[in-house]
Amino acid sequence: MPPTSIAIIGAGIGGLALAAALRGQGMRVRIYEQAGGFGRVGAGIQMSPNAVRVLRALGLEGRVRATAFAPPNWANRAWDTGEMLFDLELGAAAQARYGAPYLLMHRADLHEALLSAVDPSEIDFGRRLVDLSQDDAAVSLLFADGSVAHADVVIGADGVHSRTRELLFGAQAPNLSGRVAYRATFPAALMGDHRVDGASTKYWGPDRHIVIYPVNAAQDEIYFVTSVPEPDWTRESWSAEGDVGQLRAAFAGFHPQVQRVLAACPKVHKWAILERDPMASWAVGRVALLGDACHPMTPYMAQGAASAMEDALVLARLLGEASGAGRGEIGQVFARFEAARQERTARLQLTSHGNQFMRGPTDASWVYGYDAAAAG
Ligand SMILES: Cc1cc2nc3c(=O)[nH]c(=O)nc-3n(C[C@H](O)[C@H](O)[C@H](O)COP(=O)(O)OP(=O)(O)OC[C@H]3O[C@@H](n4cnc5c(N)ncnc54)[C@H](O)[C@@H]3O)c2cc1C
Incomplete structure (x- = not known):
């Protein structure tokens, strides 16, 4: 039929x-x-x-x-020094290699x-x-x-x-990963003279990470998303707010650029990471x-x-x-x-x-x- x-x-x-x-x-x-x-x-x-x-x-x-913002590269950096671990060239290279652009x-x-x-x-x-x-x-x-x-x-x-x-x-x-994603979008102007560095960047820590990127071509709005161990948090909801102070503490010691982004972020949502x-x-x-x-x-x-x-x-x-x-x-x-x-x-x-x-x-x-x- x-x-x-x-x-x-x-x-x-x-x-x-x-x-x-x-x-x-x-x-x-x-x-x-x-x-x-x-x-x-x-x-x-x-x-x-x-x-x-x-x-x-x-x-x-x-x-x-x-x-959308088409980043020139996907920067994977060490959490503390910011050393480049792997830099994937995007922009025209993505178009040529994969047949389409990478967009944020x-x-x-x-x-x-x-x-x-x-x-x-x-x-x-x-x-x-x-x-x-x-x-x-x-x-x-x-x-x-x-x-x-x-x-x-x-x-x-x-x-x-x-x-x-x-x-x-x-x-x-679902399988609880025991980890949470804090995430927020906010105006880039809140970072004052500092900018995010025109890429999609992931800072890889030993047991946590943060990804930061602009969400539009003008690069005037910034987004970040984390993965942080927090086994007691099991809510997965678009409306659940997180504690910015707790988030900043979780990333103490990370690269100064991470600190600047988190310091500028006015509020944050919190989401238990699930999988099956x-x-x-x-x-x-x-x-x-x-x-x-x-x-x-x-x-x-x-x-x-x-x-x-x-x-x-x-x-x-x-x-x-x-x-x-x-x-x-x-x-x-x-x-x-x-x-x-x-x-x-x-x-x-x-x-x-x-x-x-x-x-x-x-x-x-x-x-x-x-x-x-x-x-x-
Ligand atoms: C922190 C985080 C970051 C992510 N970042 C990315 C990313 O950068 N790129 C990427 O590709 N993916 C990303 N994802 C994954 C992506 O968000 C999901 O995989 C995607 O939304 C799945 O789409 P979906 O349509 O299957 O489900 P959903 O988008 O969840 O849509 C399900 C819909 O069904 C509705 N619904 C639920 N139950 C019922 C019901 N009983 N009756 C009627 N309606 C119902 C819901 O209201 C909802 O509208 C991310 C996920 C998380 C958690």
């Missing part, structure tokens, strides 16, 4: 990318999002060349390039770009999935507000705490998972959103092919999706877990050179 109606659970990065990719093929979707609307959360996001290739396929590369941007700018490629009337806000059932013909969805919806095919793009995943495979708590082990299967019957719902990873390689977007492009193409002339069962589509994506995402999960990527000389081409448009 070819898919005729597709429901997506979650209007995050993966869900929106899937809706945009399906729209590009003339396919309509219904997106069910638990939130009442979208807010501008203070966070940056790295879009590596493999992610920018997806944005290109969605017709969004020009839009994001107009405002505000997370909300990425979200807005993806949203611009989706028909807004396809998004239902305030719809939190609580249950689903399926038979050979269709899937029924039950939401927290008591409403019910039906679709031929359902894609759970509902993040690391995916309810869809739980309903398909049973409840399983790779899964053997991502689909049951007419329902499949995508993005963090099936392969959440630590943020250390900046590949979570990138791989959710890669999933979206691959899955949209496979669904599009199946809808063409009534070819293929949906189970075969999902099997092809898993075959195309599981090996790569498992490798990303495991490599990211180890947090050694680019600590020293690294060939990043298996990550950045991937072209989702040609995969599957």
